[in-house]
């Protein structure tokens with residue numbers, strides 16, 4: 042540990058102990074809620090600070106009285122107990138004062154809440170669907186759809202015994218392979234839903250958190266006033282890898298946003314190109330390993346052994362060593378009522394063929410090769 | 421007459437059967453308290469696993485699935501295994517002594533309420549060793565994570581919750597029957613000690629909400645095994661319904677764990693301030709008001725599920741209202757200490773720490789109740805900090821205070837005051853090192869229930885873990901102090917504490933096996 046880190050640690054320790062909290066120039070230690078870059082987020086921050094100050098002042102008052110009493114009214118100092126034990130006037134006063142304070146808090150809180158819940162007239166609408174354990178984003182007006190996974194550096198470093206010092210990984214656990222991009226100063230409406238269990242879409246800097254619930258489509262919105270990259274995480278416990286499904290939002294200028302949209306459309310055309318030709322087994326295996334690591338290893342494990350009782354082993358599995366049809370079917374369509382999701386909508390034919398072939402030819406399995414055309418036929 | 425002697429023998433068997441067949445409120449109270457303590461240590465050991473994994477960023481010790489089992493089991497064991505049984509234990513020992521009754525109203529049921537617990541607890545813990553692991557969906561077990569996506573052992577968890585519910589309901593019925601029927605002549609309701617009052621109200625809460633919990637887990641059971649779709653959107657059900665049902669139980673549940681704590685503290689502070697409780701009547705009304713409000717605020721745990729805005733407004737207003745009766749309580753305790761003649765034996769130290777630290781938990785509770793801000797706080801470590809302040813430095817501190825306060829009456833011996841002070845100061849300091857930094861990481865953006873985190877949260881997590889280890893170790897000292905007191909020590913007087921008032925201090929120390937066989941007269 043360098044002298045620098047030690048002093049840094051010591052300082053944060055001290056600040057915490059001294060309760061030197063809100064508002065001070067300690068941004069690097071992250072003691073407080075971020076001020077946010079959205080209008081509503083700033084209001085939320087203001088409310089948070091208002092209530093925090095109120096309770097701090099009330100706390101100082103009440104604790105002050107108690108502490109005074111603890112020193113003054115002790116037997117060892119010869120204090121003699123007086124026997125008063127009732128006063129209606131006092132009781133009424135200290136019932137009414139809290140009530141008044143509450144009303145003072147409730148007024149601005151109501152205003153902000155009404156704003157939060159008004160997601161009408163949005164400029165851009167993005168649907169965020171939670172999957173165990175990644176986010177799918179669909180731009181409803183643009184016909185763009187993609188998945189956003191934990192980035193591969195974090196994903197490798199987070200394994201127990203990975204040997205990687207996670208402090209050397211940039212934005213460890215807070216980075217994704219593909220962020221969502223939105224324009225600055227525009228009202229962005231986020232629709233949240235889920236494909237499996239409940240997740241929650243949360244980006245602190247944008248002042249937005251909303252549950253993603255199967256069977257529901259929830260609305261919320263933000264309007265960022267500064268460009269930048271904002272990071273968040275799934276906030277609702279959603280199973281094993283709940284801690285590993287971050288959210289990254291890039292807020293960019295309007296014309297950068299338009300360029301990005303155009304790029305996405307070209308890229309999705311290019312990606313499906315490879316699906317029409319015959320692939321060699323080597324090509325399929327190389328591609329398949331990548332796809333497997335990114336999409337399947339979280340449950341079935343890198344060694345194909347799965348997790349007993351929760352996720353089946355693919356090494357020596359019935360379907361992975363049996364006929365291709367059954368194997369293609371479960372990967373394409375998933376199995377409802379289990380966490381085995383449908384990968385048909387997530388991956389293109391080439392990727393699917395590659396990952397299925399990979400599973401059929403790894404860990405001692407030796408079944409047939411599957412071509413993109415086979416997957417296409419099964420769709 | 422020989423039969424009389426024989427019956428008397430029968431009332432005081434020895435060995436294991438004494439404990440298995442006992443219908444004596446003091447024995448049953450002891451059983452409850454030991455059970456709670458064992459569960460407290462077990463749940464605490466799980467917390468140590470959690471804090472060890474979170475000591476540094478990166479996964480070092482456990483895998484994420486096991487981590488989730490630890491957070492889930494820690495919560496379930498502490499709530500249902502430690503805090504609730506501990507308060508029932510205190511009730512069993514103290515309520516008959518405080519109201520001048522010879523025993524609980526329904527002694528055989530009392531035996532049964534207790535003996536269900538070890539079986540339920542064992543079943544719950546055994547799930548950890550089953551294929552697929554134990555419950556890993558959080559102590560709130562939200563569907564569909566706990567139904568469609570849960571391991572097979574979940575059915576055992578459900579059955580364990582049913583059993584715990586039976587036990588609680590029977591315990592509650594017994595307490596109500598005892599308080600309403602067995603008070604000594606002259607002990608009117610408004611003369612009852614506050615501990616008795618808070619337990620009476622708590623018992624009604626229990627009877628009202630434990631069946632709701634049973635309903636929730638039964639619906640889970642049929643969803644999992646019999647093809648219903650209460651909580652499955654694909655079958656026309658509603659996952660949010662689960663949360664409404666759960667929190668209709670869950671919010672009153674948190675008051676079930678804190679009202680008796682208010683009671684304990686309201687006994688202790690007057691004793692050591694040598695001054696009557698300030699505002700006795702308003703304390704009773706405030707308790708009743710809190711209990712009432714607890715039924716109409718449940719959805720403040722669900723502000724982010726996408727309720728209609730009118731619902732959100734209503735639940736926000738109702739929730740912040742709880743601050744009023746709670747504040748009244750804190751003011752009353754303060755006024756009780758004011759111009760008293762205080763001494764600071766262990767029970768008083770814990771009670772004072774309770775007043776300070778529970779109040780901090782109350783403050784963050786008010787912050788959480790403000791719906792727009794809750795959109796940021798929800799499901800973060802800020803919430804974890806909040807409920808540990810109210811449950812650990814609130815409920816658990818009150819239980820420890822109560823144990824020190826009544827231990828001399830139970831054992832006839834004084835505990836070792838020096839060791840008890842060590843226990844207090846170690847705990848009171850480390851518990852803040854443990855939980856206070858959680859406010860910071862929560863505000864800064866750390867979600868709860870994650871096994872690994874961004875290095876920007878590292879310093880405060882390390883601090884919390886260090887505090888946690890010290891706090892955990894300090895409780896072993898508590899165990900040692902208790903055993904030492906049972907074995908011997910300075911003899912306690914009948915009154916035990918100079919300023920103590922109430923019927924329990926009129927009987928001998930240790931309290932004889934049978935007390936108040938002829939009811940005392942209360943003026």
Ligand SMILES: [Cu+2]
Pocket residue numbers: 171174239240241275276277278279283286
């Ligand atoms: Cu999630």
Ligand SMILES: [Cu+2]
Pocket residue numbers: 670671674717718720721
């Ligand atoms: Cu609540």
